[in-house]
Amino acid sequence: MLKPSWAAVMLASCCSAAQAENAIERISIYANRLPTAESQVLASVTVLERDDIVSRQATDLPTLLAQMPGINIARDGGRGQNSSLYLRGGNSGHTLVLIDGVRTGSATLGYKALAMVPLELIERIEVIRGPRAAWYGADALSGVIAISTRKAQGTEINANVGSFGQAGTDLSVSQQVGDLTVSATAGYSRADGFNVRKDLDADRDGYQQRFAKVAAEYQSTVGTWQAQFDINSGFNQFDTAWGTEDEADTLSRSYLLGWQHAVGEWQHQAQLSRVLDDDTSFGPDSRSPFVTERDEVNYQTSTSLTEQLTGLAGVNWYSEDVARSGVNYVIDSRINRAFFTGMSFKQQQLQLEGSVRRDVTDQYGGNTTWQLAAGYFFSEAWQVRASRGAAFKAPTFNDLYYPGSANPDLAPEQTVSDEVAIHYRASNGSIQLVWFENDVDNLIQFDMATFMPQNIEKAQISGAELVINVDVAEIQQQFAYSWIDTENTLTGQRLVRRPENTLNWRAERQWGKISAFVSADYQSNTYQGPFASQEYLGGFTVWGVGASYPVSNSLIVRANLANLFDKRYQTNASYTTAGVNFGLSLSYRPQ
Template sequence: MFKPALAAVLVASCCSVYADDIEHISIYANRTATAQQDVLASVTVLEHDDIVARQASDLPALLAQLPGINLSRDGGRGQTSGVYIRGGNVGHTLVLIDGVRSGSATLGYKSLAMLPLELIQRIEVVRGPRAAWYGSDALAGVIAITTRRSNAVELNVNIGSYGQAGTDLSVSQHVEQLTLRASAGVSRADGFNVRKELDSDSDGYKQKFIKVAADYQTELGLWTAQADVNSGYYEFDTSYGNEDAADTFNRTYLLGWQQQLGRWQHQAQLSRNLDSEASYGPDSRSPFITARDEFNYQAQTSLSTSLTLLAGVNWYQEKVDRSSTPYEKTSRINRALFTGLHYQLNALKLEAALRRDLINQYGGQNTWQLAAGYQLTEQWLLRASRGTAFKTPSFNELYYPGYANPALKPQESVSDEIALRFVEQDFSAQLAWFDRDVTNLIQGVERAENVLLATISGVEFSVQQQWQQFSSNLAYTWLDTENKSSGLKLERRPKNTLNWRGSIVEDKWSAFVTVDYQSSTYQGMYASVANLGGFTLWGIGADYQLTPALTLRAKLENLFDKNYQTSAGYTTAGANVGISLRYSPG
């Protein structure tokens, strides 16, 4: 049965989420609101208070603190960052922003380096395939982001090392059935020189964003409209050509609707996403502008007290609107049907999902997901799952001159997971084993090629503990990857990763310590250094409530000024300080 408290929640990939009203709820794992401990998948949810408390410098740095995620950086904040979930490629993760499929059609993925952390209200990370619900790209996992939905006035200002400075403001207004919200912000940094052997300048960034949204409740349902605009500029160093700066411009527009009609809950969303990036130098400029129009509809009902059905349709068209080089083809359309069942009887839980995608370039793709869980005791849950996934090649991989390979096949995978979870009031832990076989994996430097087979397996262990005012979060991942054609490891995937965060919360202040460890990584046969050494980074931070409305926060990252790299040849930030002030009158 549907709970009335969820009637105001625009869930799954159809509408945005009222994250302030729910705690520890997974929205995207099964396209419906489900208590996190009841989801038969590995899910991490960060609400706004969690995000703020961690004081991460940017979104990639925040994600790198979570289980099963590795990060490679081509410099500092603003420069290209690669996020790898459970050993998958960067493009093996689907990024949803307010339920909208996001990313560049030419690159084949969403660049997260220039997505403002200040704009984010909630993050949900689903580790493991979700193509049976979302189609292409959800091969290794899903990162679902909900943008700011503040119910009060909030003003933030921050300064830090390397010339970092920024400010953002969120406001809202309620008028009977109408709710209006707006957020805006700017930030910048001088940065540091990310490749000293190429030039002597610092590589910084500038950014500004604005979001406006309206929700209107009527007898015909809850309607929402939203517009986001995010523009930026960043500098970089590269040995290819003389272009060393880029402008970015991203816009998203959406209309959403949801309504409860009898036993059926209906949701629909229409969206348009434009992704633009133009790199340039003294004598050249290379613009790439892609657009994606998308429509989602889903309906859900309870067939019995034990059985729930969800079904829907998904349509989207991707276009290369403008590029510095001509592409043989500039658009494609994806149409899909999906359905899923959830069954629960006493201690047994069963889930199944099936999706059929029709891509005008490749024809039909079928994906499925099966999961079973058994509640051994009130605290212990044993679960197992298997699922298939695929990713269509990007426009660059298929048509970019000099690199393209029109004969590329979609990447496909079969994934298994077995996990044991323990949950009680102040303590939770999970041990998960996962295994994935990827066929037709796309690799290559000079030309994109399908690799016959790549294998990825690993173990995740995570523990969250609360004892009075103390808390501790530990995440460890062991990863083993192999390109079966060459016998080499997959690039930039460390075998061992460990993240720990300990904190104390008192009446008016709190403090934390972080430790992040990563073992050595293989960088590839064409990298300047084939293997990078492992490293351990320490960080500390604190906040103090000056008044009920005013909070001061400070952090020190890379406490011992460790000299390390996650991408061969690219310098990373040394010891650096950040200070922020938050004003929220309630």
């Protein structure tokens, strides 16, 4: 799906004018595949724009996502090392990651590795909590993380240094000639890191990374044409108790061609893409490459059928291939074909939405997913909404065909999710309280007894979220609390690495030119499983502070301290996390 920038800008302008001076309406691009004011979306959505991302001064993408409602991150060390994401208690593979509307991630692993996605290339992040398979197909069981990469405007130079030998720089430029706009961003970062497992190697585990993006956009009488090329290559070290491989080369490369056009009441969008994901682990005795490719075609059209009714329909096709690997897969390619459609109705205080999608693959048959939602505004401030949706996840190539530890008889995971929410909005903030429940049938879990993945009968996930944004006494505060109850019905145990309670708090204030913030992130203890070095890990709270200062109209200095009180904690058994660490960055934009 293309990011409809022209429509989003128009809608944002209209919504902003209608809000109070200190409240800017955020726009959801991906929740309904159309730009929609966040207050009109019948789902739980959090949007971070580029200014939000920069002001938080997070060291990497997993650190940033861990500060958002409903998300927990389990890290195998620091920056560059593997991170597992759990959205509303779902597995890592239950969250679909889109980058510029393109499905991403390794077809062998079944999810996107987030640790090496550079924040410097990100313009916008939209997190949709709750199933969205009726719009996007497989993998969107727990939600969708939609990332929009940067489109440079003018020239900008950034540089940063920090603890553990962290250093990086990036340059963005753009040029407009008539109806053609060309932009480019390139950068480099590295760190010595720290020893992520003291019971194994005594060395530091660092990383290096290079990334670049080149994009062009052309306005014509028959629509807007977009083309872009992204490349992100890197190297990271890690510690593992399995074998001797403790280093990895990574490469992500994508090509994208898009078109969008408005003809009367009809909006048309089309997109072609190719994504390569290469992860090669190596050590003194072996080398294990895993290279997968995905070609994808998207088309959608939408129109206002009446003043109250809007309709959308589209088709999606993608092929996944194991292009190269260190082992032989019995089957190394598959094709998915899909059709989706949906409608939204709004009249006075009432909103109704419905969507349905049919996916058919040559590997595991067909799956139909659907979504229904309703919302009612009791007043301009109070809204209640409810939704129910079905979703599925296909078994990965590793699940089905990895030699010695695969199960070709696996069935797709199936879920039905319910959500009820009440939302209050005021001129100085908002409060949202959400209850959700997700029943997962045929959950795929790795069985250490048989050393292969198995479909367990069912997993049950339920929880609640309280999200508060408020501006009081010139202090902007963001508060998010999540309670999650998970159970593997086969064993009666909680699902691993899902804390029952999570709290994120951030407060920011402006003093003249100086802007400063303080943050606190808490999670309760986590069950690690019977085969982990520690069956349970204790809870913890991590504090952070930061500030920014514009030296001039062109130069901004930012500094922060993370893990302020040097808390010793773990999110994955045996793996250490960073102690107190600092960061310093400069941003220069010629006027």
